[in-house]
Amino acid sequence: MTPDKVLAHAPKILDQSEREIFFETGYLLKERFVSDAWLARLWEVTERMIDESRKVSSSDDKFDVEKDHTAEAPKLRRLTQPVDHDPLYWEFASNSMITDLAEDLLGPNIKFHHSKLNFKWFGGGEEVKWHQDIQFWPHTNFSVLTIGVYLDDVDDVTGPMGVVPGSHKGEIFDQYNSDDQWVGCLSDGDLKKVALEDAVYLQGPAGSVTVHHCRTLHGSMTNNHPTKARPLLLNAFSSADALPITPNPTPSRYNGTIVRGEAARHAEFDPYRGRLPPDWSRGYSSIFALQQEEAGATGAAE
Ligand SMILES: O=C(O)CCC(=O)C(=O)O
Structure with missing residues (x-):
């Protein structure tokens, strides 16, 4: 759905000016947007997931872990598709204030694409190199975005999400x-073309929400805090009329579920001039493994 058409619908939760700013800059930060009650529920299940990760010694379909992850000292990079691992994550994605937020920026008919919980563990939790999302999952149009929720306070030490307005x-x-080989980030040569000096690092207390458009260049630095991880729960949505044109790298039973309104009768098209990703229908590792060019990571996606 085009920004004009989205803006023609009355907003539920944002000011009209905030929606206009999103379409102009490609990102939004809403401090303390998620209620304490929701945060407490999300933490309860997230603590359980962290405990469960103690049983794994290397990354699998569910947990993406750093090389020195152990039962005694877990070091999680990501919980893949949280929505598949506890109903609470799905309830949050499909029926909460973030679904309202998605509706204000995508229009009344919305589809769920995928979710992930990036932990960025303390004491060196890995950076996410500068990248755009749409090349991972091209759609027929660009009415696609990701909403992130900081489950804990985030400052400049813990590796906040950075965006290039x-x-x-x-x-x-x-x-x-x-x-x-697909590495999921920009080359040093291309980075020289980007106004990285204008990057904005989105910080805020627990419950703050980030939104980035599917073409917004974004990334985050290492978490250098000695004791505090930076859990960021990310959910990606699209307008119902934006259809994926390649297989979803992280399949889930909820991929493509309409969470607001109704399914589209027609697809809308923006020309997609980016290069297509590899065929991930037979497996995908993670953005961390691919960007770090870990052994086997790129091959897994071919
Ligand atoms: O966790 C972050 O800081 C960024 C996440 C991200 O861009 C991604 O997982 O695609």
Whole structure:
């Protein structure tokens, strides 16, 4: 759905000016947006997930862990598709204030795409290199976005999400390396073309929410805090009329579920001039493994 058509519907939860700012800059930060009651419920299940991760010694379909992850000292990078692992995560994605927020920015008919919980563990939790999302999951149009919730307070030490304002209106960059392998981030050469000096780092207390457009250039630095992780629960949505044109890298029983309104009768099209991702229908590892070019990670996606 085009911004004009979205803006023509009355907002539920945002001011009209906030919606206009999102379409202009490609991102939004809403401090303390998620209620304490929701945060407490999300923490209860998230603590359980962290405990469960103690049983794994290497990454699998559910837990993406750092190399020195152990039962005694877990070091989680990501819980993949939280919605598949506890009904609470699905309730949050499909029926909460973040679903209202998605509706204000995507229009009345909305589809769920995927979810992930990035932990960015303390004491060096890995960076996420500068990238755009739409190349991971191209759609027929660009009415696609991701909403992140900081489950804990985030400052400049814990590795806040950084965004480049206005980059959603610019180039769709190649996210392959010079050996033609998908790495899911920009090359050093392309980064020189980007106004990284304008990057904004989104910080705030627990419950603050980030929104980034599917073409917005974003990334985050290492978490250098000695004791505090930076759990960021991310849910991606699209307008119902934006259809994925490649297989979803992280399948879930909820992929493509209409969470507001109704299914589209017609697809809407924006020309997609980016390069297509590899065929991930047979498996995908994670953005961390791919960006770090860990052994087997790129191959797994081919
Ligand atoms: O966790 C972050 O800081 C960024 C997450 C992200 O961009 C991603 O997982 O695609």
